[in-house]
Amino acid sequence: MSNTTVTPDSFKAAMRHFPTGVTVVTSVREGQPRCVTVSSFASVSIDPPLVLICINREARSYLYISESRIFCVNILAGDQGQLARRFASKMRDNQFEGVAFETGQTGAAILSGCVAHLxxxxxxxxxxxxxxxxxxxxxxxxxxxxxxxxYYNGAFHDFGIRID
Ligand SMILES: Cc1cc2nc3c(=O)[nH]c(=O)nc-3n(C[C@H](O)[C@H](O)[C@H](O)COP(=O)(O)O)c2cc1C
Incomplete structure (x- = not known):
């Protein structure tokens, strides 16, 4: 616990101990929808209602969000681990093949079966x-x-179990 050297591995090892929810962030650019699995999602402000996401600028989705200036955060349900895995993989095309969704008012996809979307x-x-x-x-x-x-320690979990 006293090691002060920060390496990419030690940083990732520390962060693996922090459990998060899992979202799929969708966007659209020039009529092309795109989505990516994202756990760095947080509420920022209630009035006005603001949230944040952190996106790797090397991810394909980055330009979709940066240029279209719209995105939709889909908070995945406990039985949607397959979607999280699918959209964390480097899929070039046909990301939405077989995925049920509707188009929201911003033009971004709202995935079916999620517990919430913003x-x-x-x-x-x-x-x-x-x-x-x-x-x-x-x-x-x-x-x-x-x-x-x-998502915790590199694995997906259903977080629906209440302990108090
Ligand atoms: C549970 C989980 C959470 C992730 N959270 C993020 C995140 O918050 N931001 C990010 O840029 N990538 C995140 N990733 C990685 C992206 O999903 C992954 O790099 C994806 O392949 C990028 O796809 P793209 O290049 O097609 O956009 C996460 C992956 C997993 C499995």
Whole structure:
């Protein structure tokens, strides 16, 4: 616990101990939809309603979000681990083949079966190391009962078990 040398491996090892929810962030550019699995999602402000996501600027999805300035955060349900794996892989084309979705008011895809979604317009983009922090103003959102998918120590979990 006293090691002070920060390497990519030690940083990743530390972060693996932090459990997160799992989202699929969708966007659209020149009529082409795109999505990516994202766990770096957080609420920022209630009034105005703001959220943030952090996206690697080398990810294909980066330009979709940066140029279209819209995105939708789909919070995955506990039984949607397959979608999380699918959209974390380097798929070039046909990302949406066989995936049920509807198109939201921003033009981004709202995936079926998620526990919640938040459609956003990009309010700010900040470069931070390898990633960009996008702050999105929420223009539409909805939720339904259900347990969320979680990610911890490199594995997916159903986070629906209450312990208190
Ligand atoms: C559970 C999980 C969470 C992830 N969270 C993020 C994230 O917050 N930001 C990010 O840029 N990539 C994240 N990734 C990695 C991307 O999903 C992955 O690099 C993807 O292949 C990028 O696809 P693209 O280049 O087609 O956009 C995550 C992957 C997993 C499995």
């Amino acid at each position: 459609e956003c317009e990009v309010a700010e983009e900040h470069h931070a190391g390898t990633h960009s922090i996008f702050i999105g103003r929420v223009v539409s959102c909805a939720s339904r009962p259900g347990s969320p998918l979680g």
